[in-house]
Amino acid sequence: MIKNAKDFKFEILKKDKKTKARLSRITTAHGIIETPAFVPVGTKATVKGLTPQDLNEAEVQILFGNTYHLHLRPGEDVVKDFGGLAKFMSWNKPTITDSGGFQVFSLGQLKLKLTQEGECTEVKAVNIKDEGVTFRSHMDGSKHLFTPEISIDIQKKLGADLILAFDECAPHPSTHDYTKEAMERTHKWALRSLKASKIKQYHPWQQALYGIIQGGIYKNLREESAKFISKLDFDGIAIGGVSVGESKAEMRQAIDWSYPFLPEDKPRHLLGIGEIDDIFDVIERGMDTFDCVIPTRFGRYGIVFVDPSVGNLENRFRIDLNKTIFAKDKNPISKDCKCYVCQNFTRGYTHHLFRAQELLAYRLASYHNMFFVNNLVKQIRQSLRDDNFGEMKKSWLG
């Protein structure tokens, strides 16, 4: 680990001639991230069902932890005491944490409560003010306050290499008026996050701070937010609120509207994206990293990714292992996949495990999906090196 040095560095290695895609390298105290890179989510300091060894086999380069969950359990002080998030979970590579904002709003938005008359009513469990947000834990109902200063302090204790400014991610749908109000609050919080990031350091390595662009589905707000955030002294730029919309077109627009204002020399992270076609879309729109729970969440449901010999835009490169048609199928999940699961198990066997609700089912499917997605992004990096990203995309999406 590099100490007493500027650990964080961003270098562009190559730009694609036909798209906005780029090859770059992010250097952190815990190692290097070659981009474009997929960032698996390890919400509670674990990528569900998988070990660091599995993630290394999938050539994962960086993990995403959720500040909201880690604050509630085991608590940032415990994680700090164990040497930070990476060491706590025995992942000796780079990590990134979010600000906690997204979960506060999505998990705490509305709660059902019984009135004195015994009727069920909705109460707002989240109270948003310019100062910050009070919310109740989804676990035990306890009351908590997140402000930019608190979020940054928690993230400093968690000790990820990349951390995010505190933001408000407005729900979908939201009016133009409300989205504007949330965006303006996000901008004020960006300034306070920047200031707070300079106050205290709990770990001996640099933690690079990313600002977050919001603005919902409104072009003028996305542009205004991109301009504002891009001008500030952040180490990187994240685009938020694109996974809460209803259509993929909205996600693409949010990136395209922001793009003209993004600084060339800072890494760009897209929050919450990761289906197969999305991956091509966000890379060719100039994003460097992007995180998603899909490989493990789909895996737990028996939804697994398949290569273009079977997969296409229509089936979204997925098959459902629960289906009876796989009961006697002696093929691996995905024909050309080199992962441990595809090299050792049949669809028939994994189908049986899902039917029997065996723990191994969730693990094997998650492992395959994790390997599959990271391998796809690795192939995309190679295609950018070889100047054939366009053809590679065509061979997948047609």
Added chain:
Amino acid sequence: MIKNAKDFKFEILKKDKKTKARLSRITTAHGIIETPAFVPVGTKATVKGLTPQDLNEAEVQILFGNTYHLHLRPGEDVVKDFGGLAKFMSWNKPTITDSGGFQVFSLGQLKLKLTQEGECTEVKAVNIKDEGVTFRSHMDGSKHLFTPEISIDIQKKLGADLILAFDECAPHPSTHDYTKEAMERTHKWALRSLKASKIKQYHPWQQALYGIIQGGIYKNLREESAKFISKLDFDGIAIGGVSVGESKAEMRQAIDWSYPFLPEDKPRHLLGIGEIDDIFDVIERGMDTFDCVIPTRFGRYGIVFVDPSVGNLENRFRIDLNKTIFAKDKNPISKDCKCYVCQNFTRGYTHHLFRAQELLAYRLASYHNMFFVNNLVKQIRQSLRDDNFGEMKKSWLG
């Protein structure tokens, strides 16, 4: 794989001078088992949460599959079609299946049913006759019949290297009369199992047939059963019904009463035993192999094994990772353990995973327990080679 040959072979390599323990080697078409050997249980063609790779790392030599479960799902014809149990689950080493009897009796014994008057009543879901047993599936209530002939045919299709005669395991407590009746039925079924085993072969390798000694907690019955079963032309001898009793003393007695009648030149399997002190006890009583669900079942509850620096007869060599005292514990689960989990994770981290009910919790604890138990038995084999089994036992049990 050896084809068209007598695949099964049993050789005694060494006998302990002070106890009945012995070192031996069982050869099967799928490989060799060095005994004494622990046999992990993979009920539904999976050792819960663990891959064949994990089991290889734990130096597991043979797996135990449950005929009752595999018959109900995915069905013996599916397993046969996939090349037998070992190949189906990508475990390319020896396997053993039970007769299905134990599960039929323990899972199907009594069911609750609503009477026409709306009252809850117990009904016997198992109907035992000399011909065989009719029972209802615990999954969907469907009616099934197991006879010695059917059990052997299913096991032949499953294709394990070692298979068991169909037996009746009387529940505990049972009267002397009923235990005698069940034992006599078991003896008749032993003869029918032997005959049935010669009828049909679905796989090209030899499947060695073990007879089962029953007789409950009654000395005269255990002796009678041991005499009867030992005289028959079985390839190996199993002792059943020792895990259903209430005390460990009963388990030891059942072995000791049977022992004088056991043929020297056949392998001996003890059904359903595997706590740390039991392992020493059954090995020094001359058992060669013994199966148990404990490593993974305990693992899923957060109960993990610890070496004698912490473990003893009083705490049964276990700690409970759920306990708050482990929240900040930076030690590995077991100080001297060389397993992947102990080499990479703290008790504090695994405690967090159990509190958060994360899939990885069950996996890591199961992995450690599996490694721990197999490593212990490996050490016992070494102590028998080195003529210091007694000292080794003392260093564990005092």
